[in-house]
Amino acid sequence: MNITCSTKDLAAALSATARIVNSHTTMSVLANILITTNDDQVAFRATDLETTLEVRIPGEVTEPGSALVPAKAVSSYAGNLPTGIAKVSTHGMTTRIESELSQCDFHGLNADEFPPLPDAKTSKLLGVATSTVTTGVDAVTFCASREPSRGPVLMGTLLEIRNGKLRMVATNGYRLALWSTPVDSGAANRSVIVPTHALTEMRRNLGVAETIELTTLGTSDVQLRAQAGQTVLVTRLVDGSYPNFQQVIPSAYDATVTVGTAPLVGALHRLGVVATDLANTVRIDIQQDRLVLTASSDAVGSAREEVFCETSGEPPKMALNARYFAEMLSHIDSPQITISLGSRLSPVKIVPTTPRDNEERVYVLMPVRDHE
16 A cells, blocks of 8 residues: 555544544454555544444555554554655555654554444435534533443433434433424434444534435444545444433423523532532522522532522522533523523423524433532
């Protein structure tokens, strides 16, 4: 193999694929990136057997071929090359990368040992604007569980097409995020659970092209394939049933509070300095036209914040996780939010008072059992 490409493209492709590699893998072949050629393109592929990413860049191919190179070392080296032209060539199982004044040889493995790109019976799910997918991913995935003990379902994100709407939902059992927007009404109703880390990689790597084509692979929809331009990501879907999130979202409430988003976020961040217990507890009391928030700890001290608000009904006193609350608000770009409240221990519903056009965004936060 003998190719020439820009160092910038080379570094970007190797960096993207290297993130897929599991640094703790016990299979040596999976610690590598596969480089292959196709006409005037160079493809880079990595997999952890759950998620596979292939990135293609333009290049001058003077001798076609393939190479298997150590992911961590090669991506680190390419990322430190100066802007310019890189030449990549193979000699047996050794791959050389050289630029104007630099040269490095990497010992690799037999490229034939690398797993092929998943290919099976496909079923088109949806073709949608890339910006739509990235907005949805940003809106919900932070709420998914990061704890393996919670199980793969809660570590996944629900991707659902129903009645002409694309919906994404994520929860860790203590907080929930729902986002939806209208899509092509011709899309069939489908529901899949996607590993959240795969959606994060999709958002990171597929954002250049204008549209993303989503298809499922296998006769029983065992994998999801996402393609945008010359980049393809394939991930194994989570097998299981997603929790009935509709039951968690309050349909009735006793009071509502409308408050400025930025002032509340600032107050929560300041209180977070003091709210150092496991639940980052902040206590909330609505007094006339003010939201009164307090936090205390034996180790740090105590703090109090007041934020002007408008209320309806009789809001209860309650305690919430300050970090979770602030993180939710950071994903809302409305100048104000509306908080719907039931009893002291009922789920709290948070929505933007001025939502984006053609978008629904709902956040639900479970109260903290506070004994003070």
